[in-house]
Amino acid sequence: MNRSNDGAFSSPRLGHLRVDDLREPLAIEPGRPRFGWHVLDPGGLGVRVSAHWIVVEEDRPAGADTGPTTDTGWIDGPGGVAERVPGFTAAEGRDYAWTVRVRLEDGPELEAQGRFGVGVTSASGGWSAPWLEPAQSPVVVEGPTGVGPELFAPREDTPPGERLHPPRYLRHRFTLRERPVRARLRVTSQGVQQPFLNGAPVGDEVLAPGYASYHHALPATTHDVGAALEAGDNVLGLVLGDGWWAGRISILGRSAQYGDRLRASWQLEVVYADGSSQTIVPGESVRSSRGPIDYSDLFIGERHDARAAIDGWAAAGFDDSDWEAVRVVDVPTPIVPFVGEPVRRVLELPVREVTHSPDGAAVVDIGQVVAGRMRLRVTGPAGTVVRLEHAEVVDRDGGFLRNIIGVNKDQVDEYVLRGDPDGETWEPLFTFHGFRYVRVVGWPGHLDPGDLVAVVLSSDLEQTGDFSGSDPRLDAIVANTRWSQRANFLAVPTDCPQRERAGWTGDLQIFAPTAATLMGVSAFLRRWFADLRAEQARRGGMVPIIVPMPPAMAPGVDDPATATDTPAPEPAPAPDAGGPALAGALTLIDGAAGWGDVVTMTPMALFERYADPGVLGDNLQAMRDWVDWQTREATRLLPGRVRAADLTPEERERHRILWNGALNFGDWLAPSTLAGDDDFLAMMRAPLTTHEIVGPCFQAHSLDLLARAEELAGDPGAAPDLRRRAADVRAAFTAEYVDDSGRLTTELQGTYVLALAFDMVPADLRPRLVERLVELVHAADDHLDTGFLSVPYLLDVLWDAGHADLARRLLRQDTIPSWLYEVDMGATTIWESWNAVHPDGSVDLVSMNHYAFGCVVDAMVRRLAGIDLVEPGYRVSRIAPDLDGFLDHCAAHVGTPYGRLAVSWERRGDSAVVRLEVPTSTVARLELPDGWSAQDDRRDVGPGRHEIEARRHEAGAPR
Numbered sequence: 001m002n003r004s005n006d007g008a009f010s011s012p013r014l015g016h017l018r019v020d021d022l023r024e025p026l027a028i029e030p031g032r033p034r035f036g037w038h039v040l041d042p043g044g045l046g047v048r049v050s051a052h053w054i055v056v057e058e059d060r061p062a063g064a065d066t067g068p069t070t071d072t073g074w075i076d077g078p079g080g081v082a083e084r085v086p087g088f089t090a091a092e093g094r095d096y097a098w099t100v101r102v103r104l105e106d107g108p109e110l111e112a113q114g115r116f117g118v119g120v121t122s123a124s125g126g127w128s129a130p131w132l133e134p135a136q137s138p139v140v141v142e143g144p145t146g147v148g149p150e151l152f153a154p155r156e157d158t159p160p161g162e163r164l165h166p167p168r169y170l171r172h173r174f175t176l177r178e179r180p181v182r183a184r185l186r187v188t189s190q191g192v193q194q195p196f197l198n199g200a201p202v203g204d205e206v207l208a209p210g211y212a213s214y215h216h217a218l219p220a221t222t223h224d225v226g227a228a229l230e231a232g233d234n235v236l237g238l239v240l241g242d243g244w245w246a247g248r249i250s251i252l253g254r255s256a257q258y259g260d261r262l263r264a265s266w267q268l269e270v271v272y273a274d275g276s277s278q279t280i281v282p283g284e285s286v287r288s289s290r291g292p293i294d295y296s297d298l299f300i301g302e303r304h305d306a307r308a309a310i311d312g313w314a315a316a317g318f319d320d321s322d323w324e325a326v327r328v329v330d331v332p333t334p335i336v337p338f339v340g341e342p343v344r345r346v347l348e349l350p351v352r353e354v355t356h357s358p359d360g361a362a363v364v365d366i367g368q369v370v371a372g373r374m375r376l377r378v379t380g381p382a383g384t385v386v387r388l389e390h391a392e393v394v395d396r397d398g399g400f401l402r403n404i405i406g407v408n409k410d411q412v413d414e415y416v417l418r419g420d421p422d423g424e425t426w427e428p429l430f431t432f433h434g435f436r437y438v439r440v441v442g443w444p445g446h447l448d449p450g451d452l453v454a455v456v457l458s459s460d461l462e463q464t465g466d467f468s469g470s471d472p473r474l475d476a477i478v479a480n481t482r483w484s485q486r487a488n489f490l491a492v493p494t495d496c497p498q499r500e501r502a503g504w505t506g507d508l509q510i511f512a513p514t515a516a517t518l519m520g521v522s523a524f525l526r527r528w529f530a531d532l533r534a535e536q537a538r539r540g541g542m543v544p545i546i547v548p549m550p551p552a553m554a555p556g557v558d559d560p561a562t563a564t565d566t567p568a569p570e571p572a573p574a575p576d577a578g579g580p581a582l583a584g585a586l587t588l589i590d591g592a593a594g595w596g597d598v599v600t601m602t603p604m605a606l607f608e609r610y611a612d613p614g615v616l617g618d619n620l621q622a623m624r625d626w627v628d629w630q631t632r633e634a635t636r637l638l639p640g641r642v643r644a645a646d647l648t649p650e651e652r653e654r655h656r657i658l659w660n661g662a663l664n665f666g667d668w669l670a671p672s673t674l675a676g677d678d679d680f681l682a683m684m685r686a687p688l689t690t691h692e693i694v695g696p697c698f699q700a701h702s703l704d705l706l707a708r709a710e711e712l713a714g715d716p717g718a719a720p721d722l723r724r725r726a727a728d729v730r731a732a733f734t735a736e737y738v739d740d741s742g743r744l745t746t747e748l749q750g751t752y753v754l755a756l757a758f759d760m761v762p763a764d765l766r767p768r769l770v771e772r773l774v775e776l777v778h779a780a781d782d783h784l785d786t787g788f789l790s791v792p793y794l795l796d797v798l799w800d801a802g803h804a805d806l807a808r809r810l811l812r813q814d815t816i817p818s819w820l821y822e823v824d825m826g827a828t829t830i831w832e833s834w835n836a837v838h839p840d841g842s843v844d845l846v847s848m849n850h851y852a853f854g855c856v857v858d859a860m861v862r863r864l865a866g867i868d869l870v871e872p873g874y875r876v877s878r879i880a881p882d883l884d885g886f887l888d889h890c891a892a893h894v895g896t897p898y899g900r901l902a903v904s905w906e907r908r909g910d911s912a913v914v915r916l917e918v919p920t921s922t923v924a925r926l927e928l929p930d931g932w933s934a935q936d937d938r939r940d941v942g943p944g945r946h947e948i949e950a951r952r953h954e955a956g957a958p959r
Contacts, residue, residue, distance in 0.1 A: 010043025014112035027119030027222035046944025052079035078921035082612035119337025129281035134288035143254030164295030180270035188220035191262035192243030199315035216534035219338035237314025241430035253408035287323035296430035306418035340523035351449035371487035371497035375427035380444030382419025390435035396841030434498030464895030481854030496847035506595035541629035543596035571662035592664035611873025616713035637661025666690035667750035667787030742768030750790030757793035865892030
């Protein structure tokens with residue numbers, strides 16, 4: 001067997017086996033799973049696959065009867081990308097083993113094995129456990145009832161301990177006739193939970209089962225617990241907290257949005273050595289009590305009184321006679337398997353520095369803005385209260401600054417010492433915070449940096465891509481973006497991990513390409529899109545601006561008592577000068593352009609990167625419903641500035657085509673629109689001035705995307721009509737919003753960028769729009785002035801129009817507003833606003849951890865490193881290194897369904913070396929800039945590692 005230079009085996013092998021994009025999952029959804037694998041080629045030999053073979057069989061314990069087997073035989077082609085096995089359906093509650101073989105061209109056959117399990121659902125009867133409700137005080141309903149000044153009011157004056165209730169501890173005793181050879185514990189809850197078996201915590205998940213549209217379905221997590229069980233007496237313990245179900249959540253920080261009581265259901269499925277099985281479910285014999293946690297809230301924080309610890313409560317032999325009874329209750333909401341990667345402790349960060357404020361409190365700096373919590377190790381007298389206050393920044397003088405304000409946004413944890421002379425270790429159980437700095441109050445004695453460690457929480461996604469270059473500040477943009485993604489891909493894709501933690505659809509839409517470049521997000525977003533479709537179905541085709549939509553943000557629609565196909569609410573009319581109050585208009589925005597279009601744009605972005613037609617098939621009807629809703633709204637509404645009686649028949653027909661009548665967020669947070677007025681009025685300027693243009697741009701783009709999706713996964717015959725409708729929208733847009741000189745009626749960089757990116761004007765007008773965009777960029781002293789929706793396209797529009805030098809200049813700009821300004825000011829994540837920290841060091845009270853503007857990483861990988869896809873899944877890729885740019889060297893890699901695709905290049909004067917790593921079964925097309933040529937004149941590069949020398953054959957220094 002050959003070895004590579006580093007001594008590792010260099011022969012090809014199979015690896016990265018995945019089922020539904022997960023490594024050996026315990027509980028996928030029943031149905032037809034997607035199988036995937038990589039042919040790993042560590043030696044860079046350039047192997048090719050001619051055929052593959054999959055065998056799937058039920059995985060039963062040794063000695064049991066053999067289960068059914070599905071055998072494909074040899075299938076021509078490499079396979080390995082979202083492969084579905086003909087004739088195989090994964091049955092509920094079953095475990096399977098699978099084997100994949102591939103045949104290499106001019107080489108050996110390779111083989112690898114994997115396993116997976118299938119979850120159960122209540123709809124089919126596979127979930128047989130009842131729901132249990134422990135004795136408890138209902139959650140106090142509190143918090144703002146709408147978006148307004150009270151949203152940013154001072155915090156609630158009443159102490160949390162007087163308002164919040166303690167988590168409940170549940171104890172379930174059961175007996176096993178013998179130790180099982182296999183066991184699966186399945187748990188769901190209204191609230192978040194941590195299970196224990198025989199005194200030990202089960203699994204490494206936290207905040208299970210995560211956040212979901214709870215009125216649609218309740219996810220159940222599955223654990224392999226065979227090693228934790230014994231013959232005879234066993235005990236299952238469960239700690240149950242408020243979480244997203246009853247705690248303070250989302251923009252409003254309002255409590256009890258889904259319910260005011262905590263409940264749980266679980267079942268233990270065991271298989272014995274003889275092949276017999278048993279399902280153990282709880283009942284009214286389960287006992288409950290409160291424990292040492294006084295309260296635990298996702299936003300407010302957690303207080304733990306170690307003096308009230310209940311030793312041995314989850315182990316056999318504990319006397320629970322003074323605990324309270326539970327009651328069995330009816331919960332009609334369907335139970336489904338949890339899909340994707342759970343939230344876990346993904347990293348630990350040491351304390352970088354401890355300083356002290358004038359009042360004597362210690363301020364801890366972990367050196368990185370994160371989502372997570374602190375773990376402490378402390379020794380002191382019983383009753384000592386250690387208080388941990390969390391924030392993302394310090395003020396200009398280095399003092400602790402709580403940058404997140406509002407009711408119930410405390411981010412404070414407290415630990416009351418038990419007084420153990422050997423020391424005590426504590427980490428909160430059911431909360432997390434967005435922070436870098438921690439103000440420590442009440443620490444007994446000297447606080448050493450080693451006494452605390454930051455525990456980083458995130459959905460446990462695989463890191464799949466990276467970028468580096470000769471300008472380390474660009475590397476910092478990528479690192480900051482990754483940290484923001486890690487912090488905000490926590491249970492659901494959120495905007496920020498401290499103030500709102502809400503699943504804003506617009507944020508995810510603009511960031512999805514970068515998200516899929518940096519991490520494996522397929523399974524994570526599959527779960528989120530199931531919630532999106534459920535929320536959409538309740539709104540007549542309209543996609544809400546937040547998923548899951550907190551019920552308090554959509555009264556009536558999201559009331560669980562009225563959860564059946566409620567018509568979409570009336571959208572806010574587009575206001576004119578005499579229109580409704582701005583605050584009222586803002587609160588009525590829903591189904592917004594660029595936000596709701598996540599349902600067409602993101603599935604297509606995922607299909608392009610993962611080559612899984614299932615993501616289109618799963619969402620195709622939702623895409624249709626959204627486009628139909630846009631069309632109906634276009635027909636129904638006129639812009640607020642327009643009176644129907646004043647329109648000519650031609651103008652009236654034009655407006656019936658254009659989706660321009662409802663207020664949307666427009667090009668949200670475009671820098672120039674934020675200047676001058678108070679914060680709220682400035683925030684509304686972009687919606688008021690750009691909503692008319694933004695709506696039709698995304699309307700046309702969604703029609704195009706639906707047409708392509710129909711061709712790929714639906715009804716190809718529908719595509720021509722969809723494209724005709726898109727053309728009609730573009731023609732009406734040009735007639736309404738482009739004047740005789742070729743200028744848009746609203747002159748901002750972002751409106752020009754969107755019109756160009758989505759081909760909203762005829763080809764003969766494009767040069768005029770490009771020219772005007774360039775003028776606007778120069779007028780801003782070569783700074784960007786693009787908002788949420790247009791910033792992802794800014795560099796590409798300029799690059800494709802022949803202004804690559806200007807695009808590079810914008811990327812390298814280092815004064816406000818710019819990406820590098822944040823880096824130079826010490827940012828470790830992506831900020832919510834470009835000037836969150838001012839040049840004088842003063843700090844705005846905004847989020848320091850929003851991934852949205854990190855969408856530039858996608859352009860950096862494509863435009864600077866030069867990795868772009870030509871065919872879905874990078875089956876054919878384009879490698880176009882920016883040899884005429886400002887970097888001397890650059891490297892990047894992305895994870896593809898076929899394996900790792902990587903490029904690194906280095907330029908020295910008029911020569912350059914380009915190194916490629918191309919996955920098996922793919923082709924990379926090398927495209928050098930004008931004036932450069934490869935010495936061996938190669939264009940299509942096959943699998944393996946390659947080194948290509950290039951030379952510049954025209955004079956001229958790099959720009």
